[in-house]
Amino acid sequence: MDPFQDQGFIVAYRTLPEKPSTTIRVFDRAEYYTVHGQDALFVAKEVFKTVAVIKYLGEKKLESITISKLNFESLAKELLLIRQYRVEIYKNKSGAKSNEWFIAYKASPGNLTQFEEILFGNTDISQSVGVLALKTGIENGEKVIGIGFADVMMRKLLVAEFVDNDQFSNLEALIIQMGAKECVVGASEIQSGKLKQVLERSNVLITERKKGDFCSKDVVQDLNRLLKCSKGQHGNSSTFSEMEKKLAMEAVSAVINYLELLSNEDYFGQFTLGSFDFQQFLKLDSAAVRALNLFPNTSDGNKSQCIFGIMNRCRTVQGERLLAQWIKQPLVDVNRIKERQNIVNFFVNNTEPRQMVAEDHLRGIPDFQRLSRKFQQRKASLQDCYKVYQALDKLPQLMETLEQRSKENCALVMEIFVNPGKEILMDFSKFQEMVEETMDFHQVESHEFVIKPGFDEELQALAERISGLEDKIKAQLSKVSRDLGVEANKVLKLENSTQLGYYFRVTRKEEKALRNNKNYTTLDTKNNGVRFHNSALKQLNEDYLKAKMDYHEQQKNIVAEIISIAAGYCEAMIMLNELIAQLDVLVSFAVLAVSAPIPFVCPSLLSMGSGKIRLTDARHPCLELQEDISFIPNDVRFDKGGIFLCDHVIFHSSVAIAK
Structure with a gap:
């Protein structure tokens, strides 16, 4: 910018409203x-x-700092995913010389939807993201907290309402179990020092909103728009049991307003609503999470030195997300725990299916959750269709591997994975047929995703033109080889790239053949050689690129129709995603169990309230990974109403448990 533009921008910048220090513009x-x-x-x-x-x-x-496009991606990840800051992107309304700036995009740790392509354009999302809103009240002299939680990426809304103490112990446990990254709270409520301490201790970004946002007057009609309902049903959220939780619904209203869910029609009919019962999970406060070293410290480069790092042998990102959720939500239902144990035990005792599932079948499985969102938003491409098709093509082999060993040995594997998996694959049969009939698989080998030429007359004509141009282009190779006196396909090569199309390349050693030769134009010089063309290739290449562009333009309507049809399979993709994630985590546990330096054991479990805990040679698994560190395993015994024994130290059990 020139000095005049500088001054104009500074004036505009100074007039922007105040913002929290945790927001970066x-x-x-x-x-x-x-x-x-x-x-x-x-x-x-x-x-x-x-x-x-x-x-x-x-x-x-x-x-002022100038940031390149590439560096901005790294900066956004640092601010949003690690430091838990908000980011606002301002754009100019009327071009470079104007100073009318407005917020074009914004994101916060709990709401990354507008930044998905920036943050995860080339990588999948390995962590869940959610925003929590809370409203407090007093009932019968007790402090009651209402919670509304939204995960936009997973399209789910959860509510909870519970009694809490002055230290907000239940709230702290719930924040950890839900994995919330951000908390929306009324400006008056955050004045409570204890509440603010709990939120900050839980590493949750605090977002203050006005009292009017916590009003449930319109929440029924809002939910009627957002919630999906079964086929043939007309959803009426006023009949849901969750509506009885008055404070929770006020919190839901606040989170809907904050995320502006009603301003995007893509969200309509996509969300589910449920109650979160944190009593089914073991309560963990933030101090326990840190003391047990459950997750990596953001300042610690060694991610394996934590429970998540040790247990993460997952092959898919959906598996990683589920593993993190399970660690935050330890089950207390002995039957559900034993169910998981039995499946892990099956994979521990059956080496071949364990290795085949972990090493072959799960590798390369895409994130169906993310793909389903792209299809819903009509932002998917033919390449995304092919990713789904390719994964579906592999899954029957996975089901066959599981079925061969589990039919007699483990009915649970059949019930939880094989039978549901086969049903889901049957639902996708028409999808696979559509892809096979419309996509040109020969071009996929060249990493091009296009419609078959025979699918449309104009596409067929363009395909023939492209083929003819390619023949003429390839004929240029031998002519240039003779002209320059270099060997074709060894010293001289004809190459193709998405940006440049066709060009010649010679090694830097043979670059002297081009010097002072007016018949050739050098494009650039790199370590692997010199890229160039002649007038004939230049003209043919321009015609080739134009024909390719025309081909892509001609197929747009067909592609849009295919994406629209594929969007009808989003529900099946989500079901398949959940099945793959669960299988991945349980196989990961089995891989960990058989590869640990000191073998893990499968504990015998008693029902809650039995009053007995016996641990033999207990130790934290991170100890085994530390080099040159010796440790002494402990035997631990808890007996209800008795004593707590740990080596030579004796405590009364009630005191030990309370601590």
């Missing part, structure tokens, strides 16, 4: 981004680790 300059003021100082010191990147604008010396 980023300005989109089309080709790059900028950050200014205190935000620039923060990014320089905390992210780039140097103030040398800071420049100053105008006479008033406004701090």
